[in-house]
Amino acid sequence: MNRFSILIICLLVSFSAFAQKVANEIILRTSSNTSTKTEMLRSIKSMDRDINYVELKPLCKSLDIYLLIIETTSGSDFSKKAINILQFNKDVDYAYANSMTHRRATPNDPRVPNQWNLGLVRAIEAWDVTTGGEDFNGNEIVIAVMDDGFDIDHEDIQSNLWMNNNEIIGDGIDNDFNGYIDDKHGIDLDSEDGNIDLESHGTSVMGIIGADSNNEIGISGINWNSKVMVLSSVTNEAKVIAGYDYIYQMRKMYNLSSGITGAYVVATNYSLGIDDEFGDDHPAWCNLYDLLGDVGIVSVGATTNSNSNVDEQGDLPTTCSSPYFIGVTNTDKNDLKVTNAGFGQEHIDLSAPGRNTETFKPDSQYGTFGGTSASAPHVTGALGLLYSIKCENLAEFIKERPGEAALRFRQSILKGTDALPSLNGVTASGGRLNILKSMSDLSEFCSNDPTIPISGDLQVDFVREDKNGAYTIFYKSPDTREVTLTIYDMIGRKLYTTQSIPSVFSRSNERINLDRYQAGVYIATLSLEDEVVSYKFRHISQ
Known part of the structure; x- marks a missing residue:
């Protein structure tokens, strides 16, 4: 069993409280x-x-x-x-x-075999845990995409377009008092209403994040069911500011109204930018990321499509210094940094697949899309997927402290990366997006006691005596590889052995029963490949 198969099992077991x-x-x-x-x-x-x-x-x-x-x-x-x-x-x-068991979450969309990027970022395995849509509390997850334009009539996005249910379309009135008329799926920053402009670039970005999935049409998005809010004609800095303000107001309204108005936006994507400019010279733009983060939104941006060190040469928005922002560069299917992609150990956080990514084209067509513009939406989509994890503790954390939660989700994205030699020293994390590992990093929120570490050096923490000769052995392991637990008596006889998969979302433990054995001292050994640790405990015969 490979390591990722074990991780999937751990994630599924950790959510067993929610199984039917x-x-x-x-x-x-x-x-x-x-x-x-x-x-x-x-x-x-x-x-x-x-x-x-x-x-x-x-x-x-x-x-x-x-x-x-x-x-x-x-x-x-x-x-x-x-x-x-x-x-x-x-x-x-x-x-x-x-x-009850359930069928594994493999989409039936016909072009999925062309989507090599999904396997690389472990989206397919992550879908066995969640496919997006709603969080634990039933909030409809929304991802806001700002770009040049979108084909909102594309055949493979219809079920996943965000719908502003507080707006009466066609009456010429700003029904939800957000400053825009008829913003059904979002806004256009030229016309300042809901008439979304049609362009190819934004259409392709939208498909990577949220293509309707498992519908026997086209491709699969990172999120199967989460909603996409679109903001078109975002082609200069003033429109960027106005666009982010719209998103901020919608999430703020949602928070204050307990979901009656606004939208539960958890992440934003902007795959455009300005080369050779520094964030310090654009405070109006960069300060918005902290504002968005405070209400619970993580923002993602693509870096330049040139082989430049943005720490030295500048780039917007990736040199905006906000803890709520993620800057993304481009790696290919061989996990090599694409030559024409920006880098910077301070401002570029991680990479994601970009070159030759299968996605939408206008007029309900499909084709490949590339550059850092394709990389960023993988990360944005991953954030939407993480927010849909069905974990009560995590959901309460998001509800009570949305700003802190946004920081924690950003941290999980960065900590979950796969280290790549081509990114060592040229990005903050040194790695490429791995959605499944980012899910496992959120484990502490789904433990009954999040103050207790659930991973670490291989060791048996303690043995708890239960009743009638039963004992629970609590242990730590550095990762999710299978460990072997063996019980010996003091003369070396093997009494019990089992293979155990360390838990991702709770403290690892195994329950044994020694009621048939005499009172005395016994040894619990835990082995992981060539490493073996032991722990002595006393059994009192019943």
Whole structure:
């Protein structure tokens, strides 16, 4: 099993609290002894008068794995109550609710085989965790794209265009009081209304971020279901400022109205810019990124399409010094920096695929698109995907502290990169976007106790004595590779061994049962490839 397969499993397991459970069905491992099973069934049936019948159905006899089925009169689910009882039964090694499986999230769009970029940034694996759309609290995720123009009639974007539901289209009135009339999907900065200009560049950017996916048409966007807000004719600095202000006002309205008005914009993309200019000379532009960040928006910009060090020669917007901004350069399918792409260890944060990226063309056509203009929307799309992770702690953090959350999401994008030799010393992170690894970096928010580190040097932290000879072994591992846990007695006899996948979103642990063994000192060893650590603990016989 490769490393990324293990990471996907960890991510999926970490979100198991949100998996669809099968009511009144519990998977457990217990003794094959008939009297033991009979007593277990009796104790479960006696939990409530509503329970009519309890059955223990063998699933894997060689491993003593069974399915406990509870039949009730009312249809009430007694799974949690039954699991609580079973966990304290000395004859039960483990018990947990049966869960529905689901088909892996591979889109059926016909041009996906041409999208080599999706595999490179690990979007395909990330889709097994989330495909975008809404966050845990049901907020519709919106990504704002500023560019020259867009084909909003493209066949593969219709379901994913943001819709301003507070605007009555065609009545000539600014219904939502945001300063613009009929801004159905966004605004045009020339006409200052909702009549979006049509251009090729913005159309291609839009497709990378949010093409309607799994619809048997065209391509797949980084986000399958998140909405794209479009701002066209953003072709000079004044329009950049006005465009960002529109986005800021819409997110601010959303925050203040608890979602009644405005839009839940989480990220912006601008794949245009000005060569050889420094952010310090354009404070009106650059100061907007902090303003946007304060309400919860991370902004992404493409660097110049010339082989220049922007730290020394300048570039807008990538030399804007804001902690809420991400500057992106271009690498190819071989993970080499494209020659005609800007760099800078201070101001260019990471790379993403750019050259020959399959995406939209006007008039519902498709083709390749390149340059840093294609790289930036990969990162912007990744942010939208991260915001859709179904994690309650993370959602509450976003709701209560949107500005801090924006900083944390930016950090995860940078920490999750794959290190590339071609970017070493010429970008801040030294790496290329990896969406799956960025997801794993958000793990602390989905742990029950985010103050406790869940990764680190290989070690057994402690062994907790439970009941009836059961113990829980808590450990750390530097990454998500499979580890081997083995229990020995003091004369070196192997009593128990298992393979364990370290958790990404909670503290790693394994539960064992020693009730059949004598009291004494035992050794828990944890091994990862050639590294082995051990921990002594005392077992008190029951």
